[in-house]
Amino acid sequence: MQPMMGRCFVCGKTLSQEAMAGHLRACRSRQDGEQPLFLLHVRDAYFPETFWLFLEMPQAAPLAALDEALRQVWVDCCGHASQFIIDGVTYGRRPKATPVDLVLDEQAHVAPMDRPLEALLTVGQEMDYAYDEVWPTELKVRVLAAYGGTLPAREARFLARNYKPPRACRVCGRPADWLFTNAWPLEPYCDAHARQHPDWEKPHAFLPYVNSPRVGLCTYRGPAEEALRFEISSPE
Ligand SMILES: [Zn+2]
Ligand SMILES: [Zn+2]
Ligand SMILES: [Zn+2]
Numbered sequence: 001m002q003p004m005m006g007r008c009f010v011c012g013k014t015l016s017q018e019a020m021a022g023h024l025r026a027c028r029s030r031q032d033g034e035q036p037l038f039l040l041h042v043r044d045a046y047f048p049e050t051f052w053l054f055l056e057m058p059q060a061a062p063l064a065a066l067d068e069a070l071r072q073v074w075v076d077c078c079g080h081a082s083q084f085i086i087d088g089v090t091y092g093r094r095p096k097a098t099p100v101d102l103v104l105d106e107q108a109h110v111a112p113m114d115r116p117l118e119a120l121l122t123v124g125q126e127m128d129y130a131y132d133e134v135w136p137t138e139l140k141v142r143v144l145a146a147y148g149g150t151l152p153a154r155e156a157r158f159l160a161r162n163y164k165p166p167r168a169c170r171v172c173g174r175p176a177d178w179l180f181t182n183a184w185p186l187e188p189y190c191d192a193h194a195r196q197h198p199d200w201e202k203p204h205a206f207l208p209y210v211n212s213p214r215v216g217l218c219t220y221r222g223p224a225e226e227a228l229r230f231e232i233s234s235p236e
Contacts, residue, residue: 003049004162005234014235017043017052020160024054025145028159033150036060038117038143039159042070044213045128045138051213054160059146061155063120064113067093069156070129070139073228074212077220080132083110084141086120137214163234164211169193175233178206179216186216 005014010027021041028039036059044051053073057066067082075082079095092110094101121127121143129139167176169190176188180197182205189197189206199205209215210222211231223229 002165004052004165005236006052006160006162007230007232008160010159014163015160017049017162020054021144024159028056028147028149034148035151036118037147037149038121038123039145039147040066041142041144042074042129043140045140047213048140050162050165051211052162053158054144055156055158056149056152057117057156058151059118060116062114062116063091064093065155066117066141067113067129069158071131072225073156073158073223074139075131075137075214075220076224077132077214077218080134080218082129082131084113085128086125091115131214132218135217137217139213158228161230162211164231166233167209176209179209181205181207181216 003016005016006020007014008020008023008027013023015023024039037056038059039054039056042053042055055069057069063084067084071082081092081094083090083092090108090110091113092105093113123143123146126140126142129141130136167188168174169176170187171193172190174190177191178189178194180187180189180194180199182199188209194200194206204219207216207219208221210220212220212222214220
């Protein structure tokens with residue numbers, strides 16, 4: 001997969017990921033509040049140049065709020081377990097935990113995600129994140145900066161994201177709208193050719209081609225919330 005440019009949602013500029021990291025510090029320097037925030041850089045563990053985003057969160061927010069933000073914007077298909085590994089400690093969350101899960105987690109010394117970010121993280125630190133134990137989506141999260149600002153209306157404020165990676169329909173070469181998931185590698189199709197496929201009606205045989213590291217996995221169809229969708233192609 002190719003390196004993707006991205007958009008700064010603060011000022012609208014299109015920049016490379018490397019340039020964005022520096023740009024955001026300046027773009028966010030004109031702060032209008034005193035609340036301690038962290039600037040976080042998140043990348044796909046295997047395609048770090050393709051899927052990336054920057055967000056800021058209150059330093060006092062619990063780790064679970066970062067998990068929730070990543071789920072909402074990028075990974076949540078159907079409420080799988082997720083975990084962070086920070087300084088060798090595993091922090092886990094299971095929205096659909098069974099009593100057996102909870103006992104196993106306790107035996108494996110999995111900690112809850114209730115501690116605030118400021119108690120776990122310092123600037124420059126990196127942590128691993130994984131969502132779903134069976135078909136994991138793995139991310140790297142790095143703390144880029146700490147500064148004062150206004151509290152986000154929700155606990156996370158998304159500042160920049162990669163543009164949608166281009167993929168072409170395998171039949172006609174037009175931009176892909178769907179991925180056929182009963183093939184490996186997954187096969188991209190435009191809407192017209194997906195609908196002509198003999199398996200079009202089969203449940204989850206086709207999943208929307210969306211701008212996320214979880215694209216094509218499990219039943220992932222993009223963010224549930226319209227405001228968090230970012231399906232725009234790079235202008236350059
Ligand atoms: Zn900007
Ligand atoms: Zn799922
Ligand atoms: Zn086509």
